[in-house]
Amino acid sequence: MHIRIILNEPLYAGNIGSIARVLKNFGYRDLVLVNPCPIDDEAWMMAQHAYDLLDGARVFETLGDATAGSNLIIGTTGMRGETTGRHIRMPAYTPERIREKLSGTKGGASVASIVFGREDHGLTNEELMMCDMLMSIPTAEQYPIMNLSHAVAVVLYELSDIGIGDILLADRCDLDLLYEHLEGVLCDLGYPAHKKHKTTLMLRRIFGRAELTAREVYTLRGILRLVDYRLRRG
Amino acid sequence: MHIRIILNEPLYAGNIGSIARVLKNFGYRDLVLVNPCPIDDEAWMMAQHAYDLLDGARVFETLGDATAGSNLIIGTTGMRGETTGRHIRMPAYTPERIREKLSGTKGGASVASIVFGREDHGLTNEELMMCDMLMSIPTAEQYPIMNLSHAVAVVLYELSDIGIGDILLADRCDLDLLYEHLEGVLCDLGYPAHKKHKTTLMLRRIFGRAELTAREVYTLRGILRLVDYRLRRG
Missing domain, CATH: 1.10.8 (Helicase, Ruva Protein; domain 3)
Structure with missing residues (x-):
């Protein structure tokens, strides 16, 4: 399954660069920005050797355009624990659960878009309603809000399925x-x-x-x- | 099991602050720095609401002092795939495998120190030799080197799920x-x-x-x- 990472109205260029690097670290390439802040030197510095990804990031004006062609739209949220009676934010799956859900889906043309919100206020209710599923990283109650690029790193780590070399165990x-x-x-x-x-x-x-x-x-x-x-x- | 995060000679204050935030995000508190760069405004800015962790970080001059009292010392490395004939870097476990290995050990007094190296050159061979186990995050071959704070985020995300058992590790x-x-x-x-x-x-x-x-x-x-x-x- 093809994974697209969409940053919805990111505020800090450094985060955009960091996220380009994280995509490349985990072997992903499809970075999409919706109304981003200007891509300045900080972004290029944080991208390090992922300048090709930053350079190739597609930019759209609306989240609707950014998610076009997605078989599945997964919104991310740092807010959890609302009552199950409200259908907007609940239930939010863990990244592990999302990986299990995506496993077994047919590859090839399928696209799953994962949408990350603004650094300060996340995704609006209206944006969350455009999503098919929600995902939330299990964090400490005392301080649940992660840095945006760290959240992307954790999600891509969980979703990537890359093996680690080939250690030859004894017969x-x-x-x-x-x-x-x-x-x-x-x-x-x-x-x-x-x-x-x-x-x-x-x-x-x-x-x-x-x-x-x-x-x-x-x-x-x-x-x-x-x-x-x-x-x-x- | 108590997890201690040790940053060995970190070069960028922003990373130290980011890492303090990640620790607090995942409910950890024990941050130890060996010969760090000066903790400047960038560090405090990146720490956001984790200023208490940054403030409480202990500083040592040697890795030996920083790991004192650890039942287990786990070194991290971005380098993998060397031949099994060399004993220094092989085998490096995935964070998932480390979580499985730590699961079931008794909490309380047991301390596992996880050591992260410098942003540019990681841990030296001598430092790696002080470690009981090595850990490496599975990344894409094309660009395996992660930003330091992202590596810490991925590791703490994975370890925050450790089950507690009653195996008492050796001193x-x-x-x-x-x-x-x-x-x-x-x-x-x-x-x-x-x-x-x-x-x-x-x-x-x-x-x-x-x-x-x-x-x-x-x-x-x-x-x-x-x-x-x-x-x-x-």
């Missing part, structure tokens, strides 16, 4: 050999028999939690072989 | 004794000197990731004492 059979080896070394050390089973299990749990790589298992077994060798020589 | 000083003991045993084993440093670091990474309990450290040290004893007797 199950290498792990089993490591655990056997550990148990063997405990035996050779003369570890108290009545504690051995429990301790072997503890070692399995520790190394299991650590999610060992193939390389780490190799090095650990090298240490155990050295213990074997020294014990035998002794 | 920092018990962990340090374990690591010393491991290094000592490698020496006694005649482990090749040119590999020793790298292997000690690998062991720290493995046990760091495993989040050892006090009990587990106790049992592991018992095994090491037995190795000592048998080697000496031999």
Whole structure:
């Protein structure tokens, strides 16, 4: 699903630049501005290496034009907890819930527009009514209002589904050999028999939690072989 | 679990203020600065209603002092994908995975320090080596480096959902004794000197990731004492 980020009447150019950077950080490109403040040096400075996104941002005069062609319009709000009897702001989904809802929707031509309001007063009731769903980031009651660019960062982080590299975990059979080896070394050390089973299990749990790589298992077994060798020589 | 956010030598006061605001947005209070730039008007402006957090931020001269008393030290890095053969930066967990790992640990006295590096060059290898685990936000390859305050926002958003359990993690000083003991045993084993440093670091990474309990450290040290004893007797 294509995600479009719409900033509705943003007041601070620095935020617009920061948000261009965040889009690029998470691999998005579609930035749309409705009646923005002038894009000054502060914006270009905050955009850093995302000047192409800032340069390519489309500008419209109305939110209606900005959301044109969207299959889904998601409004954001920092206000929550109003009664369910009022249908404008409720219910506001968490970013996580929105991600779940968007998952499984067909990609390709589908566009979800996420609309962020002004830094001071957010979206008006009229603007919120144009939205299909509302989203709100769970924050502390004491100070729920986030900086605009931080809110965009959190939403895009949640919605992005980028994997993190390709750590090669150890094979199950290498792990089993490591655990056997550990148990063997405990035996050779003369570890108290009545504690051995429990301790072997503890070692399995520790190394299991650590999610060992193939390389780490190799090095650990090298240490155990050295213990074997020294014990035998002794 | 108590979360401490440590900014190591931040260069821009605006970021420090923004980060104070993010902490308050997500209900955190413990902000620690190591050798920060001067806290000027920009910082107070960006902090908005989080001036109390900015005012209460503790300042230290070394990362060692800043992390004192932490049960777990988590370093952050924007660099990923190095080979598994190098033990310094690999593996870096996603914030989601860190949340899962921290879930279930006992609240109260346990402190997890999350260390963020300089805006330009992040954390040095030496600083990364002081950490028990590494965390990296999954970003687009084309432009992976996030603004510092945005990275903190994403991490705190993800961690603000941690479940509380009753697992009591090992003290920092018990962990340090374990690591010393491991290094000592490698020496006694005649482990090749040119590999020793790298292997000690690998062991720290493995046990760091495993989040050892006090009990587990106790049992592991018992095994090491037995190795000592048998080697000496031999």
